[in-house]
Amino acid sequence: DGGITQSPKYLFRKEGQNVTLSCEQNLNHDAMYWYRQDPGQGLRLIYYSQIVNDFQKGDIAEGYSVSREKKESFPLTVTSAQKNPTAFYLCASSFLGGGTDTQYFGPGTRLTVL
Amino acid sequence: AQSVAQPEDQVNVAEGNPLTVKCTYSVSGNPYLFWYVQYPNRGLQFLLKYITGDNLVKGSYGFEAEFNKSQTSFHLKKPSALVSDSALYFCAVRVFYGGATNKLIFGTGTLLAVQP
Numbered sequence: 001d002g003g004i005t006q007s008p009k010y011l012f013r014k015e016g017q018n019v020t021l022s023c024e025q026n027l028n029h030d031a032m033y034w035y036r037q038d039p040g041q042g043l044r045l046i047y048y049s050q051i052v053n054d055f056q057k058g059d060i061a062e063g064y065s066v067s068r069e070k071k072e073s074f075p076l077t078v079t080s081a082q083k084n085p086t087a088f089y090l091c092a093s094s095f096l097g098g099g100t101d102t103q104y105f106g107p108g109t110r111l112t113v114l
Numbered sequence: 115a116q117s118v119a120q121p122e123d124q125v126n127v128a129e130g131n132p133l134t135v136k137c138t139y140s141v142s143g144n145p146y147l148f149w150y151v152q153y154p155n156r157g158l159q160f161l162l163k164y165i166t167g168d169n170l171v172k173g174s175y176g177f178e179a180e181f182n183k184s185q186t187s188f189h190l191k192k193p194s195a196l197v198s199d200s201a202l203y204f205c206a207v208r209v210f211y212g213g214a215t216n217k218l219i220f221g222t223g224t225l226l227a228v229q230p
Contacts, residue, residue, distance in 0.1 A: 004157075040123075042204065042220040043158075058217075090157055101208075102148070103218060105157035 003027040004106035006091050011111045013078070013085065021076045021109045023091035030096045032074035033103060036060060037088040046089075049074055050096060078111065086113045116141045116209050120221035127195045128229050135190040135224045137205030146208035147188040148218065149179055151201050158204060164188060175199070195228045202226075 007022045023032065031050045035043040045058030049068040063082025068074050074093075078085045088110050092103040119138045127133045139145055146165050150158040162173025169181045179190045190203060205221040 006157075040222060042222040043218075044220075045217060048217065088155075092158075102160055102163060104160060105150075107157045108155070110155070 004091060004093055004104060006089075006106040006109050008109060009107070011109055013111060013113050015113060016080045018077055018079050019111065021078070021089055021091075021111070023074045023076065023106060024072055025074075025091075025093040025106075026072065027093060027104065028071075029093035029104075030071075031094050031101075032068065033092040033094075034058075034064070034066065034074070034076045035090045035092065037090060037108075043090065046076065085111055087111060116207065116219060118205050118207050118219050118221040120203075120205055120224045122224050123222075124225045124227060126227050126229065129197055130194050133192050133195045133199070133226065133228070135203050135205075135226060137188045137190065137221060138186050139188060139205075139207045140186065141207050141209060143210070145188075147179075147181065148206040148208070149173065149177070149188075149190050150204045150206065152204065152223075153201050161190070161203075195226075197228050197230050200226055200228045 004025045013019045033048040034046040037043050044060050046064050047058050047066045049055035055066050055068050065077045088108050090108045091106040094101045094103045117140045148163045149161040152158050161177050162171050164171045164181045172178045177192050181188050202223045202225050204223050206218040209217050
């Protein structure tokens with residue numbers, strides 16, 4: 001987990017609210033990623049970003065939005081359009097290219113919709 | 115379609131015995147394969163990876179994995195299990211979408227339970 005921080009650790013949301021999950025890294029990594037983890041389904045990619053001010057949709061981007069204004073930061077907003085947001089959210093980062101692009105993960109944020 | 119399969123939801127092993135957690139993959143081209151471990155309510159920790167070269171890859175905490183191209187497998191192994199190895203293990207494969215894009219496809223995870 002070292003070098004990648006996520007906050008908050010636990011987050012509760014009322015239906016209809018937007019919430020923003022924070023992800024910061026001090027590893028000087030180029031790329032950052034957001035995954036969603038549900039029991040028995042492994043990790044699924046929501047969004048990823050290779051450079052500042054650019055990002056791409058992953059496999060389950062609907063109902064989510066991101067920004068990448070700084071290399072170190074990649075916040076994820078879970079909007080009210082996300083029908084089933086209760087899950088464990090994991091942020092990761094990596095260098096790009098060659099054999100150095102192992103993804104390293106933060107400690108995660110558990111989001112619960114009340 | 116590119117995919118990763120972990121055929122066992124749970125593996126039970128006695129402390130001191132060898133352990134194996136299975137992973138098979140389906141990708142086009144040469145695979146880049148990874149193993150991660152997750153403890154309860156924590157993020158994933160990188161264990162090891164295979165890119166090229168020796169089919170036996172050594173990683174953290176005494177774990178190793180064997181790449182078998184003909185069987186499209188990348189099984190995780192440890193000669194002597196510890197109770198502290200009990201956790202959720204994920205296999206992943208990197209897929210390419212052009213340029214330097216680095217995306218991982220994960221298996222559904224295998225829960226390893228080591229009994230004392």
